[in-house]
Structure formats: structure tokens, C-alpha cells
Amino acid sequence: MSNHQRIVSVLNAQSVASNLTVKGWVRSIRVGKSITFMTVNDGSCVTSLQVVLNPGMDGYDNVIRMGTGSAVGVTGTLSPSPAAGQAVELHAEKVTIYGGVDEDYPLQKKHHSFEFLRTIAHLRPRTNTFGALFRMRSALSFAIHNFFKERGFVYIHTPIITANDCEGAGEQFRVTTLDIVSPPLCDTGIDFSRDFFGQATQLTVSGQLEGELLACGLSSVYTFGPTFRAENSNTARHAAEFWMVEPEVAFANLADNADLAEDFIKYLCRYVLEECQEDMAFFEKQVDPGVMGRIRAIADSDFVRMEYGEAIDRLEKATQGFQYPVAWGLDLQTEHERYLSEKVVGGPLFILNYPKDIKAFYMRQNDDGKTVAAMDLLVPKVGEIIGGSQREERLDLLERRIDEMGIAKHPLSWYLDSRRWGTCPHAGFGLGFERLIMHLTGMENIRDIIPFPRTPGHAEF
RNA sequence: UCCCCAAUAGCUCAGUCGGUAGAGCAGGUGGCUGUUAACCACCUUGUCCCUGGUUCGAGUCCGGGUUGGGGAGCCA
Numbered sequence: 001m002s003n004h005q006r007i008v009s010v011l012n013a014q015s016v017a018s019n020l021t022v023k024g025w026v027r028s029i030r031v032g033k034s035i036t037f038m039t040v041n042d043g044s045c046v047t048s049l050q051v052v053l054n055p056g057m058d059g060y061d062n063v064i065r066m067g068t069g070s071a072v073g074v075t076g077t078l079s080p081s082p083a084a085g086q087a088v089e090l091h092a093e094k095v096t097i098y099g100g101v102d103e104d105y106p107l108q109k110k111h112h113s114f115e116f117l118r119t120i121a122h123l124r125p126r127t128n129t130f131g132a133l134f135r136m137r138s139a140l141s142f143a144i145h146n147f148f149k150e151r152g153f154v155y156i157h158t159p160i161i162t163a164n165d166c167e168g169a170g171e172q173f174r175v176t177t178l179d180i181v182s183p184p185l186c187d188t189g190i191d192f193s194r195d196f197f198g199q200a201t202q203l204t205v206s207g208q209l210e211g212e213l214l215a216c217g218l219s220s221v222y223t224f225g226p227t228f229r230a231e232n233s234n235t236a237r238h239a240a241e242f243w244m245v246e247p248e249v250a251f252a253n254l255a256d257n258a259d260l261a262e263d264f265i266k267y268l269c270r271y272v273l274e275e276c277q278e279d280m281a282f283f284e285k286q287v288d289p290g291v292m293g294r295i296r297a298i299a300d301s302d303f304v305r306m307e308y309g310e311a312i313d314r315l316e317k318a319t320q321g322f323q324y325p326v327a328w329g330l331d332l333q334t335e336h337e338r339y340l341s342e343k344v345v346g347g348p349l350f351i352l353n354y355p356k357d358i359k360a361f362y363m364r365q366n367d368d369g370k371t372v373a374a375m376d377l378l379v380p381k382v383g384e385i386i387g388g389s390q391r392e393e394r395l396d397l398l399e400r401r402i403d404e405m406g407i408a409k410h411p412l413s414w415y416l417d418s419r420r421w422g423t424c425p426h427a428g429f430g431l432g433f434e435r436l437i438m439h440l441t442g443m444e445n446i447r448d449i450i451p452f453p454r455t456p457g458h459a460e461f
Numbered sequence: 462u463c464c465c466c467a468a469u470a471g472c473u474c475a476g477u478c479g480g481u482a483g484a485g486c487a488g489g490u491g492g493c494u495g496u497u498a499a500c501c502a503c504c505u506u507g508u509c510c511c512u513g514g515u516u517c518g519a520g521u522c523c524g525g526g527u528u529g530g531g532g533a534g535c536c537a
Binding site: 027028030031032033034035036037039050052067068081082083084085086102103104105106107108109110111112113115116118119170171206227229231232233234235236237238239242243244323324333334335383384385386387430431432433434435436445457 | 462471472473485486487488489492493494495496497498499500528529530531532533534535536537
């Protein structure tokens with residue numbers, strides 16, 4: 001292993017040290033007649049380390065010709081800085097150039113648009129914004145595991161390849177090893193019995209159904225993994241490949257589910273404010289002024305819980321008009337959700353107990369005969385960030401609902417078995433990880449949350 | 462998939478009434494005794510997205526397409 005120091009450690013220690021080595025990429029170089037300043041960043045923190053170069057140093061003439069973006073190692077003495085702007089600086093005694101750049105290097109020491117940076121996604125990790133973003137993404141991943149670990153949840157891995165075609169959560173990507181030019185045929189079309197798995201398979205759109213089976217044995221479980229949707233969605237909030245967190249809890253009802261979701265979101269808000277201070281300050285200053293205040297407010301607030309019926313009443317009484325109709329039985333449109341979360345509540349908002357006809361077959365039927373125990377958590381700007389429900393645990397009611405909706409029962413026999421033997425009330429939800437990060441950083445496009453995003457027409461890198 | 466908007470130098474953009482293009486940054490050269498996206502001077506850089514049309518003449522006007530952005534639907 002190399003014995004060089006991470007820049008974040010050097011800046012935090014701020015102690016005088018000789019024979020110190022750092023390695024990273026040059027962000028800026030300012031050449032003077034008798035002194036040269038170079039800032040080096042290694043991605044360990046937003047702040048770059050100032051390196052001071054004197055003309056007497058070996059190889060000085062070569063070093064000062066390096067361009068922004070060069071990869072270097074610098075060895076020297078760390079000293080207090082006499083000038084404003086940084087507490088310490090590294091006086092170089094030796095500089096190693098690992099990789100130079102030429103005039104074609106696209107990143108400059110200036111503002112670039114996110115649209116341009118998306119076209120050079122292989123280089124954008126070297127920018128301040130994406131450094132901060134990917135550090136936050138990593139920190140939040142660990143925070144999610146911490147949250148559930150502290151509460152005794154078991155981290156489970158559900159299948160990525162699945163034969164479930166009735167999950168109802170969206171279009172799926174086909175997984176096959178068949179010859180797509182001349183596949184084997186049978187009476188009903190392509191003969192998937194001769195495919196790799198002996199049946200038609202797809203990439204998962206949710207680990208929920210399998211998660212329920214594990215919860216009905218381990219009590220409290222969660223998944224955190226990739227999810228795939230083949231929808232032709234072209235928005236700032238949709239990707240074909242994204243990560244989802246899906247807890248599932250046995251012996252829990254809808255109220256317990258909402259309580260868990262509220263605790264979860266607040267925990268993550270507090271986590272980034274306390275553990276990602278420098279990166280959050282960067283987003284506050286450069287990306288979304290006000291984001292830290294909003295997150296603090298969420299961490300300190302009590303989330304409003306509103307019945308679907310009350311939401312409809314509020315919308316019907318609204319003084320402003322809506323493009324889409326409002327009536328009991330119709331789903332809420334984005335304009336309605338924004339009105340409720342931004343105008344009526346001004347913060348996170350649960351909508352509870354939706355009409356059964358606009359929700360999935362597995363949601364628990366309420367005693368009113370009209371609604372199911374579903375919940376959505378809406379947040380200002382990003383919209384729906386969590387969708388969940390209490391699950392229908394009563395076998396007869398579940399089977400009746402499957403029949404009503406025209407869904408084939410045979411492929412779900414294992415799911416129905418969980419209700420046949422030792423059934424129990426249980427509930428869970430799904431959180432879109434990238435949407436969470438958008439909400440916590442103020443970044444406005446999901447393509448800037450994923451290192452190499454997959455969207456319709458795009459699988460580059 | 463639908464609606465709206467945009468595309469000009471490596472990047473960010475300006476370009477008036479239709480008359481063959483400009484700034485800042487980047488890059489190059491020189492200057493500057495401590496800079497902070499350094500500063501100062503000079504220099505270089507163009508398939509004006511593609512395609513068809515109108516016109517004496519199109520970056521500019523019109524049709525078609527491509528790509529990108531915003532909004533909507535679907536959803537997380």
C-alpha cells in the first residue's frame with residue numbers, strides 16, 4: 001500500500017508535518033514569477049489542498065506546465081498558511097506527474113452545465129458537485145443500513161431475475177438466452193419452456209413479494225438493491241435502473257408502517273446534517289440555497305397524516321383550478337399532490353387509505369369495502385418518495401381480489417401459501433433511493449444522482 | 462408516448478430589420494514577489510445540429526428529422 005495521506009485527514013489534522021505525501025488531481029494552477037500555487041483534490045472532501053511550489057524545486061519547469069486535471073503526487077512539508085483562504089498548505093519538495101492532460105481535456109476551472117457533464121459522465125466524478133454527491137450517496141447507503149440494524153431488521157437479498165409477471169408495478173425487461181432472431185416457437189408464440197430458466201423471466205420491478213415471505217419468519221426485514229423498470233418515462237425523476245429500499249414488518253399495521261417511514265426519513269435527514277456537514281454546506285451554497293433549512297425542518301416536524309377522502313375534500317374546496325378532475329375514486333395527479341404537500345401542508349404528507357380500484361391486489365381491504373390500507377408519502381418538489389401498504393393477510397379476501405382483477409393464481413401459489421399457513425398481519429413500503437438523495441441535496445435530475453444512469457435511449461459507459 | 466422550448470468556438474453564451482459571426486472562460490506567448498475559478502497584455506480556434514425549401518443573399522424565415530432541456534402520463 002502507498003503511504004500517502006488522504007487530503008481530508010491532512011486538512012482535519014492541520015498539524016505541521018514534514019515528508020507528507022498526498023495524491024490527487026490538479027484543480028487549478030497559478031504560476032507566478034517566483035512562486036506557483038496549485039490546488040489538488042483527491043475526492044476525500046470538497047476542499048482542495050493548496051500546494052506551494054518554489055522555482056528551486058527539481059523539475060519545477062515541467063510541473064508548472066501541467067494542466068488542470070493532471071494526476072499528481074506531492075511530497076513536502078505541511079505548514080500554516082500565511083494568506084487567507086486556507087489554514088494550512090503543502091510546500092512541495094517533490095512532485096510526481098502520474099498522468100498529464102492536453103488541451104482537449106473537457107473539464108475547466110469554471111462552471112459547467114449539468115447537461116454537458118452528463119455527456120462526460122466518465123469524467124464528472126472529478127468535479128466538486130459530483131464528488132459531494134457520490135460521497136453523500138455512499139454515506140446515505142450506510143445510514144440506511146444503520147437505521148435498520150439499530151431496530152433489529154434483517155438485511156435480505158431478493159431475486160433480481162424473476163418469473164413474476166404480475167407484480168403490477170411497471171413494464172419489465174425480458175431476460176433470455178434464446179436466439180432472438182429465430183426463437184423456438186409453440187402454439188402460443190415463443191416457447192419459453194426452452195429458455196434458460198424453463199420459463200419466461202424478467203428483471204425485478206420490486207422485491208416486495210419475496211420480502212413478505214422473509215418477513216413472515218424473520219419478523220422485520222429490508223431489501224436495498226437495484227430495481228428495473230422498462231417504462232418509456234422521460235422525466236427528471238425516472239430511471240430504468242434505480243435502487244430501492246423496501247422494509248417489510250410482520251405484525252404491523254398501516255399506522256405502524258407510517259410511523260416507521262416517518263422515523264426513517266427523519267433519521268436520514270439528521271444523519272446528513274450531522275455526518276455530511278461539508279458536502280451539505282456545498283449543496284446549500286452552490287446547488288439549492290435553503291436545502292439545509294428544509295431538511296432541518298423535516299427532521300423536527302411531525303408528518304401530517306391525511307385520509308384520501310379528506311385529500312379529495314381539500315382539493316374540491318381549493319380556490320385554484322386544476323387541469324385534471326378531482327373526484328372520489330380517481331387517482332391523485334402530480335398537480336394535486338403538489339398542492340397538498342406544498343400549499344396545504346408545507347412539508348411531508350402521508351395520504352392514507354386509497355380507493356381499492358386504483359391500487360394493487362395485495363393491499364389490505366378496509367372494513368368500508370371501498371378502500372385499501374395504502375399510503376404514499378409526498379414531499380415538496382420531488383413528489384412521491386415512498387409508496388407502501390398493509391398487506392392483505394386473509395386468504396379468502398386475497399383470492400377473491402386476485403380473481404376480481406383477472407390475475408392468474410397459479411404463479412402466485414407460493415405467495416398464497418404464506419396466507420394459508422401461519423398468516424399474520426404485515427406491512428411495508430418502498431423508498432426510491434435516488435429520489436431521497438434528490439430531496440436531501442436539492443439536485444433536480446435523477447440522471448445526476450446515478451454515476452452512469454440508464455434511461456430510454458441511454459446505456460452509455 | 463404527448464405538449465412546449467432550445468441547438469452558434471473546447472465550455473458558457475450574445476448575434477438587432479435576412480447582407481458569410483463575436484465576448485468571457487479554456488488553450489498558446491509574454492509580464493507579475495503569496496495566489497484563491499489569480500490578475501494584465503497579445504495570439505489561436507467555427508460543418509452556425511442535419512436535411513429540403515423561400516430569397517439576389519439564410520446563423521436569422523418555412524417544412525421534415527436528430528439531439529438535449531422543461532412539463533405531463535406511468536411510478537419509486
